Amino acid sequence: MTTILFLHGGGHADHTRYNNLISRFSTQGILCRAFDHHANTLAGRLLEAENELSQLKSTHQLSDKDIFIWGSSMGGHIASLLTATHPDLKGIMLQSAAAYSSAAESLPFGPSFTAELHRENSWEDSKAFPALTKYLGPVLVLYGEHDEVIPTGVKERYISRANNNGQHHLLHGAGHSLLRPSSPEEQQAWEEMYHHSLHFINSLPDLQGETP
Numbered sequence: 001m002t003t004i005l006f007l008h009g010g011g012h013a014d015h016t017r018y019n020n021l022i023s024r025f026s027t028q029g030i031l032c033r034a035f036d037h038h039a040n041t042l043a044g045r046l047l048e049a050e051n052e053l054s055q056l057k058s059t060h061q062l063s064d065k066d067i068f069i070w071g072s073s074m075g076g077h078i079a080s081l082l083t084a085t086h087p088d089l090k091g092i093m094l095q096s097a098a099a100y101s102s103a104a105e106s107l108p109f110g111p112s113f114t115a116e117l118h119r120e121n122s123w124e125d126s127k128a129f130p131a132l133t134k135y136l137g138p139v140l141v142l143y144g145e146h147d148e149v150i151p152t153g154v155k156e157r158y159i160s161r162a163n164n165n166g167q168h169h170l171l172h173g174a175g176h177s178l179l180r181p182s183s184p185e186e187q188q189a190w191e192e193m194y195h196h197s198l199h200f201i202n203s204l205p206d207l208q209g210e211t212p
Helices: 015-026 042-060 074-085 111-118 128-134 152-164 184-202
Strands: 003-007 031-034 067-072 091-095 139-144 166-171
Touching: 003 015, 003 042, 003 074, 015 031, 015 184, 031 042, 042 067, 042 074, 067 074, 074 091, 074 128, 091 184, 128 152, 139 152, 139 184, 152 166, 166 184
Parallel strands: 003 031, 003 067, 067 091, 091 139, 139 166
Antiparallel strands: none
């Protein structure tokens, strides 16, 4: 069964941001799971994502080959790291994806984390990039064309990976926040995001039942 596990971003983001996407994907027979992060570090969030993935597979008798990971903003960083321990994931969808330095992984969210985040080009040694480079599965990268939150260099690194094996799209009329549209232009961008992601999912072969 084709399945998506959603990983939300930082700040005040939570699982409810995916309600509309889950509703739409469900009409296509796609199983979806979103949850709330509670950990106060990137390392803690990665562990939570690992636990949710394990529970999802156990509950629905799935393998990694059935599952797409959708990571939004901070969740994009976590999704990328998951590929290091789950190289057989069916695909990775990175929406407004961020990247963080190795030093930031264990810093509690707050002043020290923010200071590291704002250090010039701190993202360059992010563990997300080598993990995603080693991942052989397909990658979809989605950014709003006016996203000024994510550094240009981060976008270019993720888009470069998508060009190797996957797809990338810039969503017209949108900024960083794509999940809660508040204008007709943003709603159109949301629709484009949904249709690009559905096409990405449907363009891949169904691996369920294949011999490992």
